[in-house]
Amino acid sequence: xxxxxxxxxxxxxxxxxxxxxxxxxxxxxxxxxxxxxxxxxxxxxxxxxxxxxxxxxxxxxxxxxxxxxxxxxxxxxxxxxxxxxxxxxxxxxxxxxxxxxxxxxxxxxxxxxxxxxxxxxxxxxxxxxxxxxxxxxxxxxxxxxxxxxxxxxxxxxxxxxxxxxxxxxxxxxxxxxxxxxxxxxxxxxxxxxxxxxxxxxxxxxxxxxxxxxxxxxxxxxxxxxxxxxxxxxxxxxxxxxxxxxxxxxxxxxxxxxxxxxxxxxxxxxxxxxxxxxxxxxxx
Ligand SMILES: C[S@@+](CC[C@H](N)C(=O)[O-])C[C@H]1O[C@@H](n2cnc3c(N)ncnc32)[C@H](O)[C@@H]1O
Numbered sequence: 251x252x253x254x255x256x257x258x259x260x261x262x263x264x265x266x267x268x269x270x271x272x273x274x275x276x277x278x279x280x281x282x283x284x285x286x287x288x289x290x291x292x293x294x295x296x297x298x299x300x301x302x303x304x305x306x307x308x309x310x311x312x313x314x315x316x317x318x319x320x321x322x323x324x325x326x327x328x329x330x331x332x333x334x335x336x337x338x339x340x341x342x343x344x345x346x347x348x349x350x351x352x353x354x355x356x357x358x359x360x361x362x363x364x365x366x367x368x369x370x371x372x373x374x375x376x377x378x379x380x381x382x383x384x385x386x387x388x389x390x391x392x393x394x395x396x397x398x399x400x401x402x403x404x405x406x407x408x409x410x411x412x413x414x415x416x417x418x419x420x421x422x423x424x425x426x427x428x429x430x431x432x433x434x435x436x437x438x439x440x441x442x443x444x445x446x447x448x449x450x451x452x453x454x455x456x457x458x459x460x461x462x463x464x465x466x467x468x469x470x471x472x473x474x475x476x477x478x479x480x481x482x483x484x485x486x487x488x489x490x491x492x493x494x495x496x497x498x499x500x501x502x503x504x505x506x507x508x509x510x511x512x513x514x515x516x517x518x519x520x521x522x523x524x525x526x527x528x529x530x531x532x533x
Contacts, residue, residue, distance in 0.1 A: 280334055281362075282377050286313050287402050292320050294417045299372050299398045301325040308332070308370040310362040310377065310385070315342025315355070317374045322351035327372070331357045332365045368392050376402040383407060390455075395428035395502065396478030409455045412477070427456040428479040428502035431532025438496075438511060438524045442489045453532060481507065498524065 277283060287295070295317065301307060303326035309318045312331025319342070321327040331342055342357040358365070363384070367373060370393060375382065382404050389399055390409075401422045405411065411422040431453035437446050449471070451460040460471045462485055472484040485496045500509030505528040513520045 281381050282311055284313055284335065284338065285376070286316060287376050288418065289316070289320075290417065291402055291419050291421065292317050294415050294421050295374055295400045295402060296321055296325060298413060298415050298421055298423045299374070299400045301327050301372055303327065305329070305371045306369055307372045307374060308365070308367055309374045310365070310367075311375065312342060312357060313338050313376075315345050315357055317376075318342075318355050318357075319345050319349050319351060321372075321374075322346070322354040323349045326354075328354045329370075329372075331355065332360050332362050333357070334359065334361060366392075368394075371397055373397065373399045374401075375399070375404075377404065379404045379407075389424075390426065393426045395426050396480075397426040399424045399426065410457070412456065425456065425478050427453070427476050428481075429453070429532075430458060430476060430481060430502055430507075432528050433530035434507065434526040435529050436507070436524055436526035438522060440487065440489060440513075440522070445489070447485065447526075448529075449526065451532075479503065481509075487513070500524065500526070 301321050305321070305325070305327040307318055307321045307327050307329030309329065309331040312318060312333045315331050318329050318331045321329060333339055333342070336359055339357045339359045346352045346355050346357070367388065373389065373393065382401060383406065386406050386409060393399070403419055405422050406424065409424060412425045413423040415421040430451050432451060434449045434451065435446060436449055437444060445464060448463040449460060450463070451458055456476050458474050458476045460474060460483070462469050462471055469486065472486070474483040475481070479502045481498070481500050481502055483498050485498065487494045487496050494514050497512040498509065499512070500507040507526040509524055511522045511524050513522060
């Protein structure tokens with residue numbers, strides 16, 4: 251019964267007991283109490299993150315290892331679970347053996363705030379709001395663009411999730427965005443001749459917006475979208491006899507973007523390659 255209490259309730263109880271007595275209920279040195287995620291929520295976390303055999307999953311505060319063991323057993327993923335509690339680590343190692351996935355997962359007794367998360371393609375967490383917020387700068391800085399983060403129950407304040415599930419409990423998914431803020435120069439070979447666009451992008455997490463300058467004009471960027479390292483937007487090309495939409499699709503890699511523009515629609519559609527270089531960082 252206690253195993254399926256919500257973390258929120260455990261936290262309230264722990265906070266109340268802490269107020270009553272600074273020692274009662276406290277686990278010195280731990281940032282989060284142990285409360286396991288119910289199996290149906292584990293399933294929903296892994297489904298939402300679209301975990302597959304190519305993934306490397308890191309579970310921060312891995313408890314008895316159930317999330318990682320399910321990721322390996324049901325989806326063929328590999329990964330590492332990190333927990334401070336040696337008892338939990340022993341349970342996880344045993345659980346992985348029982349599930350026949352010891353060759354794909356390992357469990358390390360470490361502090362999640364010090365653990366190197368750079369190789370993850372998926373990060374799973376059932377922590378606390380304050381812990382999520384402490385982790386947030388590292389998640390944004392150290393994870394590769396496109397890495398999925400799933401959190402059971404707790405959000406990341408003004409970093410809005412890309413997707414959310416409400417099956418029994420809230421589960422949030424974020425896709426780590428590439429850093430695209432700043433000014434970019436894009437060169438495109440249009441039928442009317444080569445055109446240079448100066449594109450200004452403002453970014454807040456995965457939410458982006460911007461405008462474009464060319465021929466001493468300023469125009470809007472439309473349908474602007476960033477998902478991981480993939481950027482999409484539309485510029486209306488008014489250089490020909492009729493206005494035509496240019497559908498930009500690109501991959502961001504550091505200070506460069508490369509991709510394809512689709513010009514026009516249907517049988518008239520042409521594909522043109524484009525590339526851009528960042529010429530000024532985000533202000
Ligand atoms: C709420 S439980 C989640 C367990 C598991 N991820 C799950 O969802 O079933 C949080 C876990 O974080 C661990 N923990 C707390 N502080 C930690 C820290 N600083 N570093 C690593 N693990 C920590 C606790 O021992 C506990 O097992």
